[in-house]
């Protein structure tokens with residue numbers, strides 16, 4: 001239990017020259033997040049030396065294996081002055097991901113299943129490929145299966161046999177070669193299928209909904225006391241899964257979004273009073289819109305679900321855009337698909353409309369904004385030229401192969417997951433925390449949400465590059 005205490009209370013703002021730089025400060029005690037293990041409910045689980053020992057390509061050296069004492073801290077930024085209270089009262093630590101000295105699965109007895117659920121995301125095929133390759137090449141597993149068409153595929157489709165030859169070029173393809181779907185989550189049928197088919201390692205790739213389903217599968221497997229390890233690999237182009245630094249495919253999506261913003265910019269500056277409007281994915285979080293705005297620098301205003309805005313009146317969107325048109329002759333507006341939903345009129349039927357997974361179907365904020373902009377201009381500036389060019393690259397930013405950074409990220413995620421499962425961990429997710437790969441309890445990831453914090457420095461940065469209003473009525 002690390003409790004670090006600085007002995008002397010001094011002026012917290014003093015510089016370091018005198019050596020007395022910080023007020024008395026003590027870190028909270030470390031709370032290590034336990035990862036469930038098959039031995040929690042399977043007595044006398046046999047262990048064997050890691051097969052990597054005999055892998056001719058690895059030659060495990062000193063420090064190669066990760067021990068249970070290796071941890072990653074969640075929070076690495078502290079205010080030693082004590083002026084700003086810590087946002088996380090617990091000093092959380094997670095087990096470091098990586099190969100363990102002992103494993104609980106004999107490779108010849110492993111029957112691994114891989115499934116992809118929910119919407120697409122760049123890198124899905126890379127994760128699948130690297131799971132197959134990692135299991136086969138690192139650990140010598142030969143029975144690897146793809147469950148097709150999402151959760152429903154467990155009980156309604158024949159699994160697909162996978163091997164390195166079959167998946168060789170999958171990382172170059174967008175989408176998921178296993179196919180995906182929403183809905184179809186029938187817990188008992190899924191767990192029956194896992195049992196009947198003899199799967200003992202289940203790799204579940206998907207977003208927040210998928211992770212909640214994976215928690216239920218894990219709990220049911222534990223109730224039945226099955227020797228089956230389950231791991232979740234978080235997939236979300238929206239980057240809305242919490243705790244991990246970012247989700248795979250997110251950077252690729254942000255990069256793709258640049259093309260749409262550039263096109264909107266060209267269209268806008270080539271027109272008289274031109275507005276370029278781009279709608280980007282982001283059902284309940286605006287990370288893609290935020291990062292695409294920050295990296296493009298062509299955007300005058302970025303609207304996200306985490307921030308309310310209004311159209312009319314002083315300090316509203318129209319007021320701001322009018323100023324921009326007067327100053328620059330054009331403006332570029334980026335809107336996340338989940339922004340402004342409460343302002344768009346909905347019929348009773350639309351209020352109820354859900355997709356197969358139960359997610360509310362969003363209305364098209366881009367089309368609505370375009371029509372409101374046109375109404376405003378013709379009402380307030382009749383006879384003056386005005387153009388809105390609306391670009392909706394929705395599926396283009398996620399239906400592409402992963403870029404180089406995301407591809408290597410996917411490889412590390414897949415290999416981390418395999419090492420954890422082979423060691424007997426279950427009900428966990430692998431992912432980077434502050435740049436280091438960790439094992440995080442699945443339940444915690446299923447609960448955590450990563451929203452844009454409109455009070456932090458990154459949002460202030462958006463406001464400073466765009467000079468957009470804060471939309472606070474005064």
Ligand SMILES: Nc1ncnc2c1ncn2[C@@H]1O[C@H](COP(=O)(O)OP(=O)(O)OP(=O)(O)O)[C@@H](O)[C@H]1O
Nearest residue numbers: 117118119182183185206207208209210212213357
């Ligand atoms: N609370 C839940 N419990 C069990 N299963 C769930 C739950 N929520 C969603 N699922 C199942 O998980 C799968 C994927 O869910 P969903 O369509 O919401 O996508 P997701 O995983 O959230 O990914 P994304 O939203 O990023 O596309 C579906 O098969 C759905 O039925």
Ligand SMILES: O=P(O)(O)OC[C@H]1O[C@](O)(CO)[C@@H](O)[C@@H]1O
Nearest residue numbers: 119120236237238281282283355
């Ligand atoms: O049209 P689909 O496939 O249901 O997916 C759309 C949704 O999926 C997401 O990309 C999340 O994966 C959201 O941004 C979007 O609302």
Ligand SMILES: [Mg+2]
Nearest residue numbers: 118207208209
């Ligand atoms: Mg989701």
